[in-house]
Amino acid sequence: MPTVLKSTVNRDRLSELYERERATFVLTHPRSAALAEQAATHMPGGVPMSWMVKWPGDFPIFIDTAKGAHFTDVDGIDYVDFCLGDTGAMAGHSPAATIAAVTAQLAKGITTMLPTADAITVSAELAERFGLPLWQFTLTATDANRHAIRYARLLTGRRKIVVHNFCYHGSVDEAFATLDADGRTVDRRSNIGPGVPTSETTIVVEFNDLAAMEAALATGEVAAVLLEPALTNIGIVLPAPGYHQAVRELTRRYGVVLINDETHTICAGPGGLTRAAGLEPDMLVIGKSIGGGIACGTFGMTDEMAGRIERMVPLEDIDVGGIGGTLAGNGLSMAAMAATLTEVLTEAAFVKMIPLADRWADGVQAGIDAVGAPWHVTRLGCRAEYGFSPEEPVNGSEAAASDDFELQQLLHLYALNRGILLTPFHNMALMCPDTTEADVDAHTQMFADLCQELFAG
The missing domain is CATH 3.40.640.10 (Type I PLP-dependent aspartate aminotransferase-like (Major domain))
Structure with missing residues (x-):
């Protein structure tokens, strides 16, 4: 296994922000909290599949409805979904x-x-x-x-x-x-x-x-x-x-x-x-x-x-x-x-989705540049992702060495508290045919605010 290289962020500041976001998450998701407690009676971890406990926060949010690039949880909160079922809903929810x-x-x-x-x-x-x-x-x-x-x-x-x-x-x-x-x-x-x-x-x-x-x-x-x-x-x-x-x-x-x-x-x-x-x-x-x-x-x-x-x-x-x-x-x-x-998932859909991924990546890069964070953004069609190293990795070991689970959890929870979902496993965003420029720009603003709080706060 490669040696994990912790990102150059202030760990005390990271912990402080995470605890603040964690408290906000619990306060704003009472219905999901209640369902999570009830679910634990007959499901290990309170989830139907074990990896669902990896979502940031004290419990997973429970979904009420999902359509296109958005979903609503049981507490009535609307989210822009860039996870899209980790590609399973790349066509958008319920096309x-x-x-x-x-x-x-x-x-x-x-x-x-x-x-x-x-x-x-x-x-x-x-x-x-x-x-x-x-x-x-x-x-x-x-x-x-x-x-x-x-x-x-x-x-x-x-x-x-x-x-x-x-x-x-x-x-x-x-x-x-x-x-x-x-x-x-x-x-x-x-x-x-x-x-x-x-x-x-x-x-x-x-x-x-x-x-x-x-x-x-x-x-x-x-x-x-x-x-x-x-x-x-x-x-x-x-x-x-x-x-x-x-x-x-x-x-x-x-x-x-x-x-x-x-x-x-x-x-x-x-x-x-x-x-x-x-x-x-x-x-x-x-x-x-x-x-x-x-x-x-x-x-x-x-x-x-x-x-x-x-x-x-x-x-x-x-x-x-x-x-x-x-x-x-x-x-x-x-x-x-x-x-x-x-x-x-037609040719025309990809013609729309790929530029949106570029727009997302440009927004992330702007947030990184504004604070001088030693991170990078990688693009792949209608998918883009940021990582915690200055240069793009060339193999799996380099990518694994630059990972930072605690930082990742903060970033995902910060986004979730602002109505934006990223995949729980890494920092990927995926566009679907229903994703809009407004959805992308919401992430850009969220990411810029986070970078300012983490690096310049």
């Missing part, structure tokens, strides 16, 4: 086209274990966007990643995969690995109940490190390289010029399957970074955003891969090999994806 399609499908049937015509629409749209001709469907990107890894192992006869340090691939077991101080692959801190040590299944390399990538592939043990075109869950880390093209050449040279996970990097445009940068993966995974909030996931592949898989998996055994799920490809999720892809 009209998706709701209409889902409502119509509810009346016709939810799941039948048989295809609907929407599956044709969705697979054709994905093929057009990402350049891979053949697609299969799941309920999460995690499942799509698991299936892609299994197929890669089947096709290569090898068991290990390569991932980047501090990557994000959902809850895929093989991805919960990191590098220790000696550069060895070890279980990531707080990896809960791993079935086997990740060193048995995984080789971790740093993002943008071609020498390490080639050394890993040269072992002859690697079935697949599973990568995000840009790291996103440790803060945005962008690829160096030529990095992906070199990785593609290496994977072909060593007979390794290349899997792009675009679940977060779809923010780069309608076809994610794969399309924007002209990348050529063997398989591609995406989920979250393309269903407009309805659970879904999918993975695409080349004709060559699909043909090999078909020849290697007997029809008799096609349902018992660890690929698929009873609810996968159900009518409801297919209707949601068809509407979201063709009517919501």
Whole structure:
């Protein structure tokens, strides 16, 4: 694990501001406080999923309604939502086209274990966007990643995969690995109940490190390289010029399957970074955003891969090999994806969203410059993020070393008390088709006020 470099802020001032904001939060959210107490009776931490306790403040706020780029909590407070379900609501909350399609499908049937015509629409749209001709469907990107890894192992006869340090691939077991101080692959801190040590299944390399990538592939043990075109869950880390093209050449040279996970990097445009940068993966995974909030996931592949898989998996055994799920490809999720892809997350939507992310980043940079804070801002399509180091990191270790959880908690709580939501895991802002300049400018003002209080107060 990298050494954490605490940001150059006055820790006493940070603590003082946090306690003030914490008291304000409790005072202004009595209904959420009451529901949190009630929820603790039958849910650990009072939340339906354990990571929800990570939201800043003494308890999570409880949501009443959400629409577009805003939501209202049970205390009647309106919020600008830049978290957007950590990409799950990138289409905006309850987009009209998706709701209409889902409502119509509810009346016709939810799941039948048989295809609907929407599956044709969705697979054709994905093929057009990402350049891979053949697609299969799941309920999460995690499942799509698991299936892609299994197929890669089947096709290569090898068991290990390569991932980047501090990557994000959902809850895929093989991805919960990191590098220790000696550069060895070890279980990531707080990896809960791993079935086997990740060193048995995984080789971790740093993002943008071609020498390490080639050394890993040269072992002859690697079935697949599973990568995000840009790291996103440790803060945005962008690829160096030529990095992906070199990785593609290496994977072909060593007979390794290349899997792009675009679940977060779809923010780069309608076809994610794969399309924007002209990348050529063997398989591609995406989920979250393309269903407009309805659970879904999918993975695409080349004709060559699909043909090999078909020849290697007997029809008799096609349902018992660890690929698929009873609810996968159900009518409801297919209707949601068809509407979201063709009517919501369109080319025109990205033309609007990406400049808003630039406006957000410009506002953050102005706040940083006004007080001389040693921070940076990184941009990736309709997503932007600030980090606590003077320069943008080039790999996961550098990004992790610049993190500051206490400072992050203050920043998020300060924003929350002023009606602005950021993702609880890092300092990311995401634009949706309904985000406005006024929403962005509200964050700019909030961030400037915070910087003044923290650095000049």
